[in-house]
Amino acid sequence: MTLPTTQKAVRWYPPKYDVRVETVPVPEIKDPDDVVVKVKFAGLCGSDLHTYRGHEGEDLAPHICGHEFIGEVVKLGVNFGPQAKERPGLYSTLKVGDKVVSPFTTSCGECRCPEGTLFGCPKLDGAQAQYVRVPIAGGTLYNLSDPHSWASLLPNQSVAERLATISDSSLLLLGDILPTGLFATVQALNHPKLSPLLSGISWPPRSGEAPGNLSLDDRALTFAVVGLGPVGICACVALLDQLSGLSIPYRIVAVDPLESRREKVQQIYSLISAEDKGCGKLVTRSIDDAKETVKEWTSGIGCTAVLEVVGNPSALKLSYELVQPFGVISSVGVHGAPQVPFTGGNLYDKNVSFDFGRCPARAMFPMAFELLGESIYVNDRVHTAGRLQTVLAVKRQDVFGQLGTPTSLIDRIVGIDEAVEMYKVFDQGRIGKVIFDPWK
Amino acid sequence: MTLPTTQKAVRWYPPKYDVRVETVPVPEIKDPDDVVVKVKFAGLCGSDLHTYRGHEGEDLAPHICGHEFIGEVVKLGVNFGPQAKERPGLYSTLKVGDKVVSPFTTSCGECRCPEGTLFGCPKLDGAQAQYVRVPIAGGTLYNLSDPHSWASLLPNQSVAERLATISDSSLLLLGDILPTGLFATVQALNHPKLSPLLSGISWPPRSGEAPGNLSLDDRALTFAVVGLGPVGICACVALLDQLSGLSIPYRIVAVDPLESRREKVQQIYSLISAEDKGCGKLVTRSIDDAKETVKEWTSGIGCTAVLEVVGNPSALKLSYELVQPFGVISSVGVHGAPQVPFTGGNLYDKNVSFDFGRCPARAMFPMAFELLGESIYVNDRVHTAGRLQTVLAVKRQDVFGQLGTPTSLIDRIVGIDEAVEMYKVFDQGRIGKVIFDPWK
Numbered sequence: 070m071t072l073p074t075t076q077k078a079v080r081w082y083p084p085k086y087d088v089r090v091e092t093v094p095v096p097e098i099k100d101p102d103d104v105v106v107k108v109k110f111a112g113l114c115g116s117d118l119h120t121y122r123g124h125e126g127e128d129l130a131p132h133i134c135g136h137e138f139i140g141e142v143v144k145l146g147v148n149f150g151p152q153a154k155e156r157p158g159l160y161s162t163l164k165v166g167d168k169v170v171s172p173f174t175t176s177c178g179e180c181r182c183p184e185g186t187l188f189g190c191p192k193l194d195g196a197q198a199q200y201v202r203v204p205i206a207g208g209t210l211y212n213l214s215d216p217h218s219w220a221s222l223l224p225n226q227s228v229a230e231r232l233a234t235i236s237d238s239s240l241l242l243l244g245d246i247l248p249t250g251l252f253a254t255v256q257a258l259n260h261p262k263l264s265p266l267l268s269g270i271s272w273p274p275r276s277g278e279a280p281g282n283l284s285l286d287d288r289a290l291t292f293a294v295v296g297l298g299p300v301g302i303c304a305c306v307a308l309l310d311q312l313s314g315l316s317i318p319y320r321i322v323a324v325d326p327l328e329s330r331r332e333k334v335q336q337i338y339s340l341i342s343a344e345d346k347g348c349g350k351l352v353t354r355s356i357d358d359a360k361e362t363v364k365e366w367t368s369g370i371g372c373t374a375v376l377e378v379v380g381n382p383s384a385l386k387l388s389y390e391l392v393q394p395f396g397v398i399s400s401v402g403v404h405g406a407p408q409v410p411f412t413g414g415n416l417y418d419k420n421v422s423f424d425f426g427r428c429p430a431r432a433m434f435p436m437a438f439e440l441l442g443e444s445i446y447v448n449d450r451v452h453t454a455g456r457l458q459t460v461l462a463v464k465r466q467d468v469f470g471q472l473g474t475p476t477s478l479i480d481r482i483v484g485i486d487e488a489v490e491m492y493k494v495f496d497q498g499r500i501g502k503v504i505f506d507p508w509k
Numbered sequence: 510m511t512l513p514t515t516q517k518a519v520r521w522y523p524p525k526y527d528v529r530v531e532t533v534p535v536p537e538i539k540d541p542d543d544v545v546v547k548v549k550f551a552g553l554c555g556s557d558l559h560t561y562r563g564h565e566g567e568d569l570a571p572h573i574c575g576h577e578f579i580g581e582v583v584k585l586g587v588n589f590g591p592q593a594k595e596r597p598g599l600y601s602t603l604k605v606g607d608k609v610v611s612p613f614t615t616s617c618g619e620c621r622c623p624e625g626t627l628f629g630c631p632k633l634d635g636a637q638a639q640y641v642r643v644p645i646a647g648g649t650l651y652n653l654s655d656p657h658s659w660a661s662l663l664p665n666q667s668v669a670e671r672l673a674t675i676s677d678s679s680l681l682l683l684g685d686i687l688p689t690g691l692f693a694t695v696q697a698l699n700h701p702k703l704s705p706l707l708s709g710i711s712w713p714p715r716s717g718e719a720p721g722n723l724s725l726d727d728r729a730l731t732f733a734v735v736g737l738g739p740v741g742i743c744a745c746v747a748l749l750d751q752l753s754g755l756s757i758p759y760r761i762v763a764v765d766p767l768e769s770r771r772e773k774v775q776q777i778y779s780l781i782s783a784e785d786k787g788c789g790k791l792v793t794r795s796i797d798d799a800k801e802t803v804k805e806w807t808s809g810i811g812c813t814a815v816l817e818v819v820g821n822p823s824a825l826k827l828s829y830e831l832v833q834p835f836g837v838i839s840s841v842g843v844h845g846a847p848q849v850p851f852t853g854g855n856l857y858d859k860n861v862s863f864d865f866g867r868c869p870a871r872a873m874f875p876m877a878f879e880l881l882g883e884s885i886y887v888n889d890r891v892h893t894a895g896r897l898q899t900v901l902a903v904k905r906q907d908v909f910g911q912l913g914t915p916t917s918l919i920d921r922i923v924g925i926d927e928a929v930e931m932y933k934v935f936d937q938g939r940i941g942k943v944i945f946d947p948w949k
Contacts, residue, residue: 261699382853395866404853413822413844420866425856426835 070143070165072105077507078133078198079488085123088134088492090485096194096202098146102160104206105144106169110241110482111196112137113503114173115298116380116403117189118496124405125190135197135505136173136188137244139213139237141166143200149207158218160207167214171196171203172430173245178208197488199507211434213240219435228438235441238479238504242303243441246502248433249401250303250378251440254311255433256424257292257374257399266290266317266373290319290349291372293359293391296379296402297325297334299502302478304376304401305334305351309341310440312349319349320366324359324387327498331355336475356387363391370394377402382410395420401428478502484509510583510605512545517947518573518638519928525563528574528932530925536634536642538586542600544646545584546609550681550922551636552577553943554613555738556820556843557629558936564845565630575637575945576613576628577684579653579677581606583640589647598658600647607654611636611643612870613685618648637928639947651874653680659875668878675881678919678944682743683881686942688873689841690743690818691880694751695873696864697732697814697839706730706757706813730759730789731812733799733831736819736842737765737774739942742918744816744841745774745791747880749781752789759789760806764799764827767938771795776915796827803831810834817842822850835860841868918942924949 076095081088096105114137119125121134142165153160157178163169174185175193186204189195194202203209212218216228232240257263265271266288290312294304305323312319323334331353338351354362363372371393377384380402388398389411400423415421480501483491487505494500516535521528536545554577559565561574582605593600597618603609614625615633626644629635634642643649652658656668672680697703705711706728730752734744745763752759763774771793778791794802803812811833817824820842828838829851840863855861920941923931927945934940 256701259701261696261701380853380857385853395869400857402853402857404857406852406854409849409851409853409856411849412846413820413825413842413849414846416849416863416865417820417840417842417844417867420864422862422864423856424860424862426860427857429835 072143072200076199077485078194079135079485079505080131081120081129081134082131083123083129084127086121086496088121088489090488093133093198095200098144099202100204101146101148102205102207103144103146104142104149104163104203104210106138106140106171106196106201106203106210107143108138108140108196108199108201108507109237110139111135111198111485111505111507112241112245113197113488113491113495113505114245115300117492119380119403119405120189121492121496130191132189132191133194133196133198133201134189135195137241137246138188138196138201139168139170139241139244140201141168146206153207157208159210159212162215162218163207163210163212164214167212169210169212169214170240170243171210172248172434174427174430175204175209176431177205178431197485197505197507199485209431211243211431220438238482239441241504242478243434243437245428245430246300247303247307247441248430248437249428250300250305251307251437252428252430252433253300253304253376253378253399253401254307255436256401257376257397258311260374260397260399260422260424262395262397262422263290263373267315285316285318288317290317290374291363291367291393292319292321293363293372293375293388294321294323295375295377295384295388295391297323297327297330297353298378299478300401301325301330301376301378302334302337304378306337307440308376309338309346309351313341313345313347316348319347321349321351322359322362322366322372322391323351323353324356324391325353326356328355330501333475333478333501337478340476359387360390367393371396373397374399380404382407386410389415389419389421392419392421395422397422397424399423400425403427479504482506482509512583512640516639517925518634519575519925519945520571521560521569521574522571523563523569524567526561526936528561528929530928533573533638535640538584539642540644541586541588542645542647543584543586544582544589544603544643544650546578546580546611546636546641546643546650547583548578548580548636548639548641548947549677550579551575551638551925551945551947552681552685553637553928553931553935553945554685555740557932559843559845560629561932561936570631572629572631573634573636573638573641574629575635577681577686578628578636578641579608579610579681579684580641581608586646593647597648599650599652602655602658603647603650603652604654607652609650609652609654610680610683611650612688612874614867614870615644615649616871617645618871637925637945637947639925649871651683651871660878678922679881681944682918683874683877685868685870686740687743687747687881688870688877689868690740690745691747691877692868692870692873693740693744693816693818693839693841694747695876696841697816697837698751700814700837700839700862700864702835702837702862703730703813707755725756725758728757730757730814731803731807731833732759732761733803733812733815733828734761734763735815735817735824735828735831737763737767737770737793738818739918740841741765741770741816741818742774742777744818746777748816749778749786749791750880753781753785753787756788759787761789761791762799762802762806762812762831763791763793764796764831765793766796768795770941773915773918773941777918780916799827800830807833811836813837814839820844822847826850829855829859829861832859832861835862837862837864839863840865843867919944922946922949
């Protein structure tokens with residue numbers, strides 16, 4: 070396939086707040102493991118703002134931004150083909166023309182190396198462009214044209230049919246924000262501190278008592294989701310999804326200072342049927358109101374677990390204030406240079422558990438697809454209560470509603486020429502999730 | 510029972526490094542839930558040094574020190590008796606003359622209140638004395654004269670016989686350091702990040718692969734224990750104990766700058782039979798050597814989990830350096846006023862999990878007793894690999910050997926008049942575990 074020699078792309082320039090839409094060369098295969106993908110959609114993500122604001126460094130080299138993309142394979146390195154049988158499956162099966170979605174970092178898929186490269190940094194040009202080069206692509210990409218390459222663990226065989234019902238703009242979210250929101254939830258629910266509440270079996274056993282004696286009231290779960298940007302919304306939905314299948318009372322306070330974000334979560338929540346809400350509720354609150362609500366709900370004890378989806382010291386501090394002694398903070402916010410705002414004594418005295426860090430998006434993909442695809446994912450290792458059921462009656466094929474409605478997670482799909490303005494209003498919190506169509 | 514009116518006790522004075530052995534009044538019942546215990550032995554604990562050094566505050570009121578004790582009930586508040594049937598068991602069963610050991614904090618045992626009071630602070634006089642007052646004692650104490658009040662979950666009925674074989678100085682360790690070392694281990698082994706290695710079932714499932722495919726080599730566990738004071742030794746033994754029952758390869762590096770402490774751990778390790786060592790090994794290392802050893806063992810990746818048993822920023826920093834990406838730090842060191850020495854980016858980028866805080870000593874008591882009592886504790890909820898087996902062939906009745914031998918965890922049992930000197934040499938790291946006999 071002959072590609073054009075130039076393309077449009079969004080490039081970042083030092084020191085900060087400077088992105089430009091430019092005409093640049095179309096990427097080529099550099100390494101035998103590379104593929105080139107023609108981008109259908111590229112997302113603008115909250116963590117792009119870290120680069121935009123100069124938080125990743127103000128003296129970095131200019132580079133193409135963006136780490137969320139869906140598109141079509143247009144070129145394959147010479148390592149792809151039937152001779153690659155011993156390597157991750159895609160090296161032998163990926164074809165030109167296949168539709169692919171990519172996690173936000175590269176993964177070799179062949180060892181335990183902790184190194185992956187984030188798209189959209191000086192080391193690797195990003196995807197807010199018409200074409201993107203994908204290194205170690207047979208380990209990195211998900212092939213949507215061949216769902217059996219990744220969906221063999223899913224319980225039914227209608228994956229291709231379900232895929233056909235989901236729009237490309239929704240599938241794009243599998244690259245980052247949906248797995249990340251889900252990961253925040255899964256980390257919290259998997260923590261052993263929640264296990265007695267989920268299973269109903271007390272642990273450690275109380276002196277002289279047989280285990281298995283927790284009443285439903287004793288098992289009530291209280292969660293906070295701190296930050297209701299696009300990933301926070303995904304975390305709320307993932308949490309509701311997982312809790313709705315259980316018969317344990319639960320309460321979720323979804324926290325954000327911006328009323329528009331709270332309103333969107335409320336609208337999405339209102340889509341869910343009473344039956345699917347199960348034994349619980351979600352409310353949205355500003356920061357101060359959230360503290361009051363948790364105090365009231367728990368007689369001052371605090372939340373069982375807090376999902377921190379912001380990535381700055383004040384969000385960590387708020388999470389600490391909201392969580393109960395012996396509670397869990399699952400932090401997926403992208404944290405940077407500032408110190409962690411705690412003394413050792415703060416953490417010791419409250420017996421806090423933290424799970425920090427970046428979502429392993431590739432590993433979470435099948436579960437995230439199930440959340441998107443409105444079916445049942447069977448995995449009894451996710452938490453001790455048994456099976457997770459994805460039972461929300463939300464219209465997921467449009468990710469929580471038609472584009473432009475109050476319930477849509479995606480606010481706008483715009484041409485790449487609007488990138489400069491979109492970065493600006495997104496940075497100011499005046500718009501939610503934006504997707505670029507580089508061909509519009 | 511008529512008690513004397515005065516007693517000898519070790520009292521702390523502000524601002525720091527000032528403890529005095531004084532004659533003070535014998536405590537009385539102040540509240541109907543109180544009991545008074547005649548102290549047989551009281552421990553000197555590493556965390557007593559926090560008070561001693563003025564780290565808890567240099568303007569605190571003088572008070573009796575110490576939070577580890579074993580002794581005999583000599584007075585009961587009026588709330589004890591058959592009328593207390595609806596309350597925790599000891600309120601109706603505890604008798605004058607019963608032998609008791611106490612966790613280091615009080616526990617009401619009647620609600621989820623996170624407040625317990627530490628013995629040996631301005632709010633509650635400690636146990637380095639001839640008598641100690643125990644508030645909410647029916648929730649706080651363990652009655653060794655009536656093991657069925659707490660041992661009903663233990664698998665065999667020989668608890669009383671086993672108790673009779675264990676010296677009082679060893680039983681004293683059930684109040685703090687043995688449960689705390691065990692807790693550090695249990696927290697790490699219970700963390701879901703270790704679960705795939707313990708169970709052999711990969712999670713999250715790799716794309717297109719069935720779970721259950723981890724080889725024994727893939728499952729190899731690498732631990733560091735940072736800090737080999739008395740609690741660190743207990744953590745090493747608890748870890749060896751738990752790992753020895755599994756058939757998974759493991760490696761433990763036990764880290765301390767003091768050669769005498771490393772030597773003691775080596776000596777204790779040498780007591781264990783080859784069979785009980787199972788598929789692994791323990792080595793002791795200084796700080797720099799530990800980093801080299803972990804690098805070599807893991808090709809630079811790092812430890813699966815680190816047990817931090819020191820309680821200062823440099824121990825946290827070392828733990829972070831030793832742990833692998835997506836690893837677990839179980840921190841039971843008593844941390845104080847210094848800031849946590851990490852940026853948010855440090856924790857985000859490495860996907861670190863932390864479990865911080867004070868051991869719930871009361872809840873860990875039955876498991877700790879089993880570790881001391883050399884039998885098998887059956888609890889298949891501790892980690893996903895199944896049962897924990899306590900199978901070390903260490904002579905536990907003398908806590909790792911006769912007093913005064915190189916393997917003994919307890920260095921000396923001394924009269925309370927030697928307290929001033931003992932605090933001094935303990936503070937200087939020139940002695941290990943010291944126990945006071947207030948009647949000597």
